Amino acid sequence: MFDLxxxxxxxxxxxxxxxxxxxxxxxxxxxREIDLNRIPAIALRLPPPSLVPQRTQLVTGSVVISIDYFxxxxxxxxxxxxxxxxxxxxxLDRARREAVLRMKQQADGLGAKxxxxxxxxxxxxxxxSKNKIGSVEVLAYGTAIIPVVAPAAIPTAIGE
Amino acid sequence: MLLTNxxxxxxxxxxxxxxxxxxxxxxxxxxxRDIMASLKNIFGGELKGYTELLQESREEAVxxxxxxxxxxxxxxxxxxxxxxxxxxxxxxxxxxxxxxxILD
Numbered sequence: 001m002f003d004l005x006x007x008x009x010x011x012x013x014x015x016x017x018x019x020x021x022x023x024x025x026x027x028x029x030x031x032r033e034i035d036l037n038r039i040p041a042i043a044l045r046l047p048p049p050s051l052v053p054q055r056t057q058l059v060t061g062s063v064v065i066s067i068d069y070f071x072x073x074x075x076x077x078x079x080x081x082x083x084x085x086x087x088x089x090x091x092l093d094r095a096r097r098e099a100v101l102r103m104k105q106q107a108d109g110l111g112a113k114x115x116x117x118x119x120x121x122x123x124x125x126x127x128x129s130k131n132k133i134g135s136v137e138v139l140a141y142g143t144a145i146i147p148v149v150a151p152a153a154i155p156t157a158i159g160e
Numbered sequence: 161m162l163l164t165n166x167x168x169x170x171x172x173x174x175x176x177x178x179x180x181x182x183x184x185x186x187x188x189x190x191x192x193r194d195i196m197a198s199l200k201n202i203f204g205g206e207l208k209g210y211t212e213l214l215q216e217s218r219e220e221a222v223x224x225x226x227x228x229x230x231x232x233x234x235x236x237x238x239x240x241x242x243x244x245x246x247x248x249x250x251x252x253x254x255x256x257x258x259x260x261x262i263l264d
Contacts, residue, residue: 013203014202021204056162056164056170057164063211064206064214065207066197066200066201066206098206117166121242123246135200
């Protein structure tokens with residue numbers, strides 16, 4: 001009986017907090033995505049030859065994100081009948097978008113204009129009770145192309 | 161030391177290839193963080209402690225790779241890749257590898 005009460009309390013907590021956390025996270029992801037759209041993240045292996053940057057730098061972004069109790073139970077039920085596991089889909093979607101955003105933020109701090117050769121790497125880092133996947137880590141990395149101020153601009157500035 | 165995950169550096173040529181360099185680091189989670197993480201497993205959301213932990217160990221893996229490249233006399237590491245694997249319950253391995261080269 002006591003176990004059952006604990007189970008339902010956890011389920012309720014997971015449902016309430018999990019939903020709020022997810023909605024808030026999605027809202028912030030969308031806001032930052034709109035803001036960082038000016039830095040395109042390109043999955044091409046090589047930048048076009050016409051682009052001659054002065055500086056390149058490796059940028060990374062990573063996040064570890066966990067699923068809530070309610071969704072884990074829901075996913076467990078879903079695995080009985082099969083089909084799409086929406087709870088895990090949104091978890092991975094949030095993790096990937098967040099990792100890409102963090103990478104872009106790092107690139108933005110360096111003054112980069114674009115990022116090439118984006119790679120995404122996913123790993124489940126902790127397997128919760130009964131070997132169910134509890135949280136995932138997503139790492140996004142790429143090479144930031146940083147334009148440098150044209151050398152010609154400096155002498156004129158001194159000359160004036 | 162120039163680090164990139166591109167296969168070339170635009171505008172510069174590779175003078176010499178020095179082969180594969182690698183670095184890894186295995187970190188265990190700390191108990192306090194583990195307790196926080198199990199709470200987060202109920203509520204859902206980001207596990208900030210783990211994000212930091214993995215970030216630190218990744219930096220260490222990269223530092224080891226750079227050390228190896230420096231020992232080989234390289235001035236750049238191209239085509240860097242990262243990989244993560246969980247070795248045992250409660251520990252993660254971060255692995256970074258790339259090609260050490262001398263750029264002109």
